[in-house]
Amino acid sequence: MDSLNTDDQLTIVNRAQEYRISKKLISKIPYFEKMLSHECLESKENKVELDFDKQTFEIILNWIRSNYSFILIEMDYVMDLYELADYFGLDWICKECIAYFKENFSMAHLPFVIPKATATSKCINSGALNAFICRYFLKIANTTFWSKYPVETIEYINICALDVMVYSEYQVFNAILQWAYFKARSHFKRLLKLVRWCHLNEQDLSKIKEDGSFKSSGFEPIFCAPQKVNCDCTFNRTKQNYLVMIEKLDDKDLLIKVFDNNFTQLLSHAIKQDYSISSNIFHDEHVSDILFESGTGPLRIDWKLNKYVWMSSHGSFIELLKRIYGNSEQGTHLNTYFGNTENMQDGFKLLEGAENFILIYLKEREMHYFSRPIYENYNMFSHLYQCKATTLNNKIYLLTNKRMLYEFEIGYRMLKQTWSQRLCEDWFVFDSTLLTSSLAGDKIMVIDTNTANYICFDINTKASSKGRMALLLFCVRITRLLPTFLPLNTIRTCLNSNRNSEN
Known part of the structure; x- marks a missing residue:
């Protein structure tokens, strides 16, 4: 309880709201302890003016008045609470805020977080x-x-x-x-x-x-000329999807090649392994995560430092699902009979589709499909190692270790197997084979990473063609080839850096 002695009272004016509190009680706060122990103007006048969010300030004030018993942290004010605690020198509250935010933040909280996020917010x-x-x-x-x-x-x-x-x-x-x-x-x-x-x-x-x-x-679209300097549409954000080839140079170094839709090479970038790269899911703007099917961790590339690290497969995907979907309800669940005769073990794969993450789960010859999988469900399943998978448009493709390629179509409240093909090529070795799709969205490819031989299927006609990917360096080995989003500004920065180093 506040003392009735006015000499022991400190008046705090926060955004025109006035509060009175015991100086003895509030002096346990480092900021006020320092202020009250010096002959400053605030100490002499027993008055201090502050400018903080009213709700957050009163949470701290009520905590002080309760004789520092406990403090409540919630997502709608956690960032303001951190800033106030940091200003007052309450390091342990700052740590609690960071921990709470890290454990609970998802895209559901964007309305609270966007207005408070700055270039330096913690x-x-x-x-x-x-x-x-x-x-x-x-x-x-x-x-x-x-x-x-x-x-x-x-x-x-x-x-x-x-x-x-x-x-x-x-x-x-x-x-x-x-x-x-x-x-x-x-x-x-x-x-x-x-x-x-x-x-x-x-x-x-x-x-x-x-x-x-x-x-x-009644809206009338405005069509401007993109080349105009003052045009709002100068940047074409639809041109950020690229085909990325990852080649292994030696035990540690990788060569990253980036191609556009016409297979024109835009970038060839050698990167070195560095385990010190942060694993925080919310990374800097010059860092990119390249996602593969679950079972292989994301490849995190720091384009500024020319470094990379392979992330944890299980932990990274759980973290990503948690941040995007939070605890929202599961999306669509479809299932169909999987008429294979290969006695495959039950298990799951997580794939990145165009507009959702997709979880497929094989159990007792039934294939289950989940859109918007929540991270708790993902954590329940064991991984499916006996097939490779990719998704393209509204279809899922599975390649089994018995050389069978299956197509499943995702329809309205229905999942059905629509096509299958046995691969008879002698060079097919499951462990060294990639299954990927084209940037144009009309083909899937089966590639042998040892020989660079490939089979390409048109997803509409199912016509196939065969060939070999000619590599400039004999010593390199393709480890991954997939379409993915990359920030165009980062690519341009890397291209400029390469040109400058060559001059």
Whole structure:
């Protein structure tokens, strides 16, 4: 209880709100202990002025008045609480805030976190947050809490300065449409300004113009010339999907090659292994994670330092699912009979689809499909090592260790096996084989990493072709080949660095 002696009272004015508290009680706080022990103006006048969030300040004040018994930490004010605790010199509260944020933050909390994240904030800085949002935008837009975001969050995510990674601007339009349908149709026209209309292809633009909600909005798209300096659409965010080839130079060094849709090489970058690279899921902007099917950990590349590290397979995917989906409900669950005669062991694989992470699970000759798998479910299964898998459009492809390639189509409330093919090539060795898809989204490839021989299947006609990937260096060995998102600005920085080093 505060003392009734006014000489023992300290008046605190925080954003025009006045509080009175015992100096003896509050002097246990390092900031006030130092202030009250010196002959400063605040000490003489028994008054101090502060400028902190009212809710957060009163949480600290109530904790002091309770004789420092306990303090409550919640996500909507944890970042403000950290800043206030840091200002007051309460290091243990700062550590508790960091730990709580790390354990609990997911994309469900973006409305609280975005306004508070700065370039120097400790729980998460704006650079790391923006990099994560850009990389996983399509997954975030398919979460159950996307439709619950306030309009300010939608505007922040899609604002021109944030180069979200998409295959088409139609996906940005569709995300806005879905949000407006569930949340507030009155904001639909306002949000349409965030679509970069001059980067839409004719097919997608025609589809948008036929949409009933778009027609009734009365919105008139502005098509600017992307080469203009003052154009808002200068950066084409649909051009951030690349084909990445990873070659092994020796026991530690890797060669990263990046190709565009025409197989034009944009980058050839040698990187060295470094176990000291941070494993924080929210990494710096110059760091990229290249994801593979579960069973192989993500490859984390620090483009600035030319270093890499292989991340933990199990832990990294659990962390990623937790941050994107949080504890939201499981997505679609479909299953079908898997008519293979290979007596495969039960198990799972986690794949990155275009708009969702996908969990497939084989059990007693049934194949189960889960969209938006929550991390608790992922943790329940054992890994499936007897097949390789990839996903393309609305199809899943499985390659078994018995040379069988299967196609499964994901339909509306239905999963069905639609095609299979036995590979008869003598060079097929399961452990050294890659299964991947093309950037154009129309082919899948089976590649032998020892010989660089490949078989390519057109997913529409099922016609196949064979060939060999000619490698410039005889000593290198392909270890991975896959399409993935990479930040274009980072690629350009690396290209410029390479050119400068050659001159």
